[in-house]
Amino acid sequence: MDLFDAIAQRRTxxxxxxKDAISEEHLDQLIQSAQWAPSPFNTQPWEFLIIRENAGKSALAELTAKSVVDQFKDSTFLDDNSRWMRLTEAEWEERRDGVLLTDHVDLPPMFRKDPTKLKPLLKHAKHLSILGHLGAGKVPAKEISELVRSSPLLLLVLMDGTRRPPGEGGDRWMWLGMGAAVENLLLTATALEIGTQFVSAPLESQDDREKIQESFNIPDSHEIITLLRLGYLDTPSGKSVRLSSSTVVHHENYQPK
Ligand SMILES: Cc1cc2nc3c(=O)[nH]c(=O)nc-3n(C[C@H](O)[C@H](O)[C@H](O)COP(=O)(O)O)c2cc1C
Incomplete structure (x- = not known):
């Protein structure tokens, strides 16, 4: 696949x-693509923990479920989250950023026909934490955790802090290198018709990260950068939107929009 096609076709x-496993050959291509990313001083701070057995998948699925339930109880999270939730495709296409709410949660029947009825609720999203305390997070938690459990492959991307480059900016440059490695992997996956999804919920809190660290024997020197689920695609991945380039590009001097 042409590089530009892979960039345009990569979707979450x-x-x-x-259900079939990712072939060893493809797995090798994914990891090698990540390894050929640039990194500061060629420090190559990345490591990859590949999880294909049920025990590891179940541990991560359970933590995912717990963390999603927690998020639904967290008024600050809900408030911040609502800023990026688009209720209809029309709104999403007009704003050209954020995510479509219905791509993330199955709405209760009363909102399914007309999701815009949720607008007043989202405006005061922090109050929805009351519903979270009443168990509203359990349904989406089950859905995403089942997706995690049933994925052919889970990948924990780790950053080895002992490979820090010199200088005050060392941490920043290391993170930037990690991002480049992950993107290489995502684009290669696209070219191989392998779908990918970041699963951030179980990495949101320090507590949960430590639990994962412990469950998978990850040393303290290493930081978990992300969790990805991967598998061959049998359904299309849906669409996405982007801001126009004129909104994000400045010439010669920064021009406030
Ligand atoms: C660091 C990072 C974390 C993300 N976490 C999640 C996540 O937890 N769940 C999810 O469905 N998508 C997650 N995404 C995917 C974004 O929502 C997605 O990239 C964005 O909506 C643009 O859509 P696209 O990837 O299909 O182009 C994450 C992306 C990044 C870069």
């Missing part, structure tokens, strides 16, 4: 994958 896949 929030549905099921085919």
């Amino acid at each position: 896949h929030r549905g099921d994958f085919r």
Whole structure:
């Protein structure tokens, strides 16, 4: 696949994958692509923890479920979250940023026909934490955790802090290198018709990260950068939107919009 096609076709896949395992050859291509990313001083701070067995998948699925339930109880999270939630495709296409709410949660029947009825609720999203305390997070938590459990492959991307480059900016440059490695992997996955999804919820809190660290014997010197779920695609991954380039590009001097 042409590089530009891979860039344009890469999409976050929030549905099921085919059940078959990712081939060793493809897995090798994914990891090698990540390894050929640039990094400061060629420090190559990345490591990859590949999880294909049920025990590891279940541990991560359970933590995902717990963390999603927690998020629904967290008024600050809900408030910040609502800023990026688009209720209809029309709103999403007009704003050209954020995510479509219905790509993330199955709405209760009363809102399914007309999600814009949720607008007043989202304006005061922090109050929805009351519903979270009453268990509203359990349904989406189950959905996403089942997706995690049933994925053919989970990947914990780790950053080895002992490979820090010199200088005050060392941490920043290391993180930037990690981002480049992950993007290489995502683009290669696209070219191989492998779908990918970041699963951030179980990495949101320090507590949960420590639990994962412990469950998978990850040393303290290493930081978990992200969790990805991967599998061959059998359904299309849906669409996305982007701001126009004129909104994000400045010439010669920064021009406030
Ligand atoms: C660091 C990072 C964390 C993300 N976490 C999640 C996540 O937890 N769940 C999810 O469905 N998508 C997650 N995404 C995917 C974004 O929502 C997605 O990239 C964005 O909406 C643009 O859509 P696209 O990837 O299909 O182009 C994450 C992306 C990044 C870069």
